[in-house]
Amino acid sequence: MVGFLIRRIGQSIIVLFFVTVFTLFLVHLFPGGPIRALLGPKATPQQIAYYNNLYGFNQPFYVQYLKWVGQLFQGNFGYSPKLNLTVASEIGQYLPKTIVLVALGLIVSLLFGIPLGIYQAVRRNSFGDYLLTGISFLGYSTPTFFVGLILVDWFAIDTHVFPAFAPQGTSVGSILADPRALVLPVISYAFVLYALWSRYMRSSTMDNMVQDFVRTARAKGASERRVVWVHVFRNSLISIVTLLGLSLPTLVAGAIFIEVVFNYPGMGLAFYTAALNVDYETLLGFTVLATVATILGNLVADVGYAMLDPRVRY
Amino acid sequence: MADTVTASSASDLGVEPNEKPRGLLRRAWEVFAENKLALVSLGFIIFIILFCFIGPLIYKTNQINTDLSTYLCKPSGAHLLGCDDLGYDELGRLMAGGQTSIEVGLAAAIVSVLFGTLYGAISGFVGGWVDSLMMRIVDAGLSIPYIMLVIILSVIFHPSPAIMIFVIAAFYWLGVARLIRGETLTLRTREYVQAVKVIGGVPMRSVIRHVIPNAIGTIIVQGTFAVADSILILSGLGFLGLGIQAPSTDWGSMLSNGLQYIQGGNYWWLIYPPGIAIILTCIAFNFIGDALRDAFESRLQKR
Numbered sequence: 001m002v003g004f005l006i007r008r009i010g011q012s013i014i015v016l017f018f019v020t021v022f023t024l025f026l027v028h029l030f031p032g033g034p035i036r037a038l039l040g041p042k043a044t045p046q047q048i049a050y051y052n053n054l055y056g057f058n059q060p061f062y063v064q065y066l067k068w069v070g071q072l073f074q075g076n077f078g079y080s081p082k083l084n085l086t087v088a089s090e091i092g093q094y095l096p097k098t099i100v101l102v103a104l105g106l107i108v109s110l111l112f113g114i115p116l117g118i119y120q121a122v123r124r125n126s127f128g129d130y131l132l133t134g135i136s137f138l139g140y141s142t143p144t145f146f147v148g149l150i151l152v153d154w155f156a157i158d159t160h161v162f163p164a165f166a167p168q169g170t171s172v173g174s175i176l177a178d179p180r181a182l183v184l185p186v187i188s189y190a191f192v193l194y195a196l197w198s199r200y201m202r203s204s205t206m207d208n209m210v211q212d213f214v215r216t217a218r219a220k221g222a223s224e225r226r227v228v229w230v231h232v233f234r235n236s237l238i239s240i241v242t243l244l245g246l247s248l249p250t251l252v253a254g255a256i257f258i259e260v261v262f263n264y265p266g267m268g269l270a271f272y273t274a275a276l277n278v279d280y281e282t283l284l285g286f287t288v289l290a291t292v293a294t295i296l297g298n299l300v301a302d303v304g305y306a307m308l309d310p311r312v313r314y
Numbered sequence: 315m316a317d318t319v320t321a322s323s324a325s326d327l328g329v330e331p332n333e334k335p336r337g338l339l340r341r342a343w344e345v346f347a348e349n350k351l352a353l354v355s356l357g358f359i360i361f362i363i364l365f366c367f368i369g370p371l372i373y374k375t376n377q378i379n380t381d382l383s384t385y386l387c388k389p390s391g392a393h394l395l396g397c398d399d400l401g402y403d404e405l406g407r408l409m410a411g412g413q414t415s416i417e418v419g420l421a422a423a424i425v426s427v428l429f430g431t432l433y434g435a436i437s438g439f440v441g442g443w444v445d446s447l448m449m450r451i452v453d454a455g456l457s458i459p460y461i462m463l464v465i466i467l468s469v470i471f472h473p474s475p476a477i478m479i480f481v482i483a484a485f486y487w488l489g490v491a492r493l494i495r496g497e498t499l500t501l502r503t504r505e506y507v508q509a510v511k512v513i514g515g516v517p518m519r520s521v522i523r524h525v526i527p528n529a530i531g532t533i534i535v536q537g538t539f540a541v542a543d544s545i546l547i548l549s550g551l552g553f554l555g556l557g558i559q560a561p562s563t564d565w566g567s568m569l570s571n572g573l574q575y576i577q578g579g580n581y582w583w584l585i586y587p588p589g590i591a592i593i594l595t596c597i598a599f600n601f602i603g604d605a606l607r608d609a610f611e612s613r614l615q616k617r
Binding site: 011014015016018019022023026029030031137138140141142143144145146149150152153157248249252253256257260271272275276278283286287290291294295298 | 554
């Protein structure tokens, strides 16, 4: 186990190295370089040379890289001249609100996805299974933003049941203070995630239903309900916990579209605004943060899986 | 292509000499054809391709010049699905946008599957530290949330359809590479692959002639899902205004355009046709991918 941990952490460090080199390299891909992107087409060569010197873009790549990584280790994610804010303060402002959206969406989608996925596995090829499979495929095949827009059209514009926009506010408290406005963003986010969990839960439960421990439980005279909800469920839960750690990129992607549709003041909307403004420091800082979180999520998922499932030995 | 695959796989799989040799692809097709949903989906894909590429020859519309006299006009005999805010006929626009969506979706899928397969097969076949290094690069790419990467790339390279293919393939090949590498790890230990080494074949020959043809099931299934995913990503970028730029369009950009009017009145023809086109096309590709996976898996069970 210790050997596995060391090897797995070593892998993550190598991956982190590649990712940071690649993301910093992306900045240099901006047409005319990052400073041209920052100052716009009217900048004179003198201005560009001045700022290149100021920001150190005229230094060799490895010097830039070491300096940048050193800053990251100190929690310095860069500085956005367009917003006159440090990227760290942007993250501090937006991240908690995105976490609220993602957490609510996750809870709702898991509450539906897990039991319905198990139901589908138990009643395989029944009408209910086909119906729910159809709904999952619909979830897979519908653009996230389109789900949001249809809900806005039906429930906000045609019927005025819920507001069309997410709660606006600077603090997490002000977001939670307006739960009605949260309904549509959370439902549209949860719908897309539901497809993921229910499909996964269905196949994982089906795999577990034919395992030896299920036969043993039945032989001992356990009721079918006990077999499914105690023996199979606990084993399927292990893999869904792992999947949670691995699906961080999917969660981020969904959140960006939902935040743009509902004007939800979180990381995704800020990232989108930065993309429109070619605010490369914000783009870079947010991407590095999300990427490091993904790598850590994968690491925790792998290690957690090895610890939760005693059959796994490395 | 089909012939070489058939021939090599039939001999590789050790079909009995007296049994009528049937190719892997034909056996897969037989299982596939039993799946009604998949056949309907395949029919739909053929229909939508004809609709987008042959349709404009029958239903002629002007998709180049704007016409403000038909600004947001309602569906009528002259304009079956009405017009958008620039006076473009919406049904004709749906065909033009569909051409871009389908072309980009197919091309991005082909590019990422070809590159990912080659990369994954080489990585898995060579093994050792080369494999470790190549896979860490894939891990690194996969840990960047793809939507962020795609958004940054489309800010850097102002997107045309050709660039969109590159932008989408730039991350999609990673998942394919990881999958094919896993498949290769099991294939490289098989006797017929070992035999190539023994008789002095170069590694590249094993990869191209034996590993890849035997992973063809996984490759085709992955390619089918890739088309659906690429169309979705393209539409997402179109929605964010970072996708294909006017006067060309795709289904996602059409949606994004129609949304400006969602609050103003009941302009359903601007939103539902492109939205439903995206959903149905992606569902169809997903159903086909699912059926193909069953088809290739059942081949393994019968063997």
